[in-house]
Amino acid sequence: MxxxxxxxxxxxxxxxxxxxxxxxxxxxxxxxxxxxxxxxxxxxxESYGQICSLNFDPIEKKPLYHFFPGSIIFSAGSLGCNLHCKFCQNWEISQTGIEEFGNLRTSSPKELISKAISREGNIGIAYTYNEPTVWYEFMIETAQLAQKEGLKNVMVTNGFINPAPLEVLFPVMDAFSVDLKAFNDEFYKTITASRLAPVLTALKMIRKSGRHLEITNLVITNTNDDEKEFTEMINWIADELGKETILHISRYFPMFKMNKEPTSHEKLQSLYEIACDKLDFVYLGNMRSGLGQNTFCPNCKTEVIERIGYDTRIIGLDEEGRCRNCRQQVIAK
Ligand code: SF4
Incomplete structure (x- = not known):
């Protein structure tokens, strides 16, 4: 504490x-x-130094597809969340506090770094599983130490954070994976117990900061899958964040307090096509499909990264992350 x-x-x-x-x-x-x-x-x-989950994960699991593709990242999480999403996939750890939950291990930032560097090839630390905003002090102290060790820092977040604390994170956080849960404030209020506008502000700030950004939109059957609303969201992303913004459209499965049918493949395919009209990089997640897995050069359309599950093969990029065929920059280096 x-x-x-x-x-x-x-x-x-x-x-x-x-x-x-x-x-x-x-x-x-x-x-x-x-x-x-x-x-x-x-x-x-209360969650300072309280660790709930620790794993070496593929970076693609965060999901980050354009940030050191094919690498491993040490992933750490604690308890608590500032949102109460009815569909939360990690509700056992997000919707609880320290007193209600047993089985936590304690760690200092230094001990966490030692674990992170113990595995060869690990690129850094991802603050994930529960919402890292509510773990702010431990996350930032760890990230500062990690940076000194040459490790990368990644925040997997709902983006519901005030501008001042977000600004403080930019010098130490290399990449952000942000959930944009819907383009509808009513959805945010009734399904997540929060609001849309602050998330949009955070996304614009992250883009402006120059830190790496990827967005995930979980599509829930008959809840946030309206195509007109989805199109408005894509237009906003393209206009405000740029068409090079990486979007993961993710398939929903019943979880926690939400028991709608899993999102249909047809719906996901249709939304994928809408997004591809405006954005350079669109992926489909949480589903077995050849569609929306691989990365193509936005200029010459050559396939440059191939993915099968979490098996990632870079097949068409040079050392600088440019397309080998036309030299277009695809992955930031
Ligand atoms: S304002 Fe502070 S105490 Fe309230 S939910 Fe957000 S982080 Fe937690």
Missing amino acids: KEASFYTLSGDKISCSLCPHNCLIADGKRGICRVRKNEGGKLIT
Whole structure:
């Protein structure tokens, strides 16, 4: 446990400004994320150094397809989340706090780095599994140390973070994998207990920062799969973030409080085609299909990366990430 950052006293309560919920927290109570607590007028991050999951994962699992493709990244997560998505795939760890959950190991940032560098070929650390925003202090301290060791830092996030704390992350975070859960504020309010606008602001800030960005949109049957709304989202991405923005359209399966049918292949294919009209790099995730797996040069259409599951083969890029056929830059280096 450690004192949290980004809070002020507001009367006899604490006002946390880490995320756009801006919780007002009475003494002895926690914020919406369940892991930040007012203890006698001090905001405490209860999940500091509390580790729930640790794995060496393929980078494609984050999902990041254009950031060191084919590499392994040490992935760490804790507990808690500032969203309450009814379809959460990791609800056992995201929708709980430290007191309710047993089996946590503790680690200092230094110990985590030692583990990360113990595996040859590991490119860095991904802060993932639960929402790393609510693990902010531990994440940033670890990321600063990791950077000194020459490791890359990756944040897998819902993007519901206030601008000031996000800005502080840019010097140490190399890549962001952000969920854009729908292009509909009502969906955000009723299905995730948050709001759309702050996520769009965060996406624009990340793009402007020059850090690597990939977006994932999980498509849920009869919930956020309206093609008109999806087209509006694609237009917004192309106009505000650029047509080179990498988009993963992901298939939904029933989970937690959501029991709609899994997304049909026909629907995913149709949305894939809509997205490909505007964006250079569109992928289909969470489904067995040859479609939407491989990377093609946006200029000459040569296949440059082939993927079968998490087996990734770079077949048409030079050392600088350019297409071998036409020299178009495909992967940022
Ligand atoms: S980080 Fe947690 S406590 Fe702070 S505003 Fe967000 S939900 Fe509330």
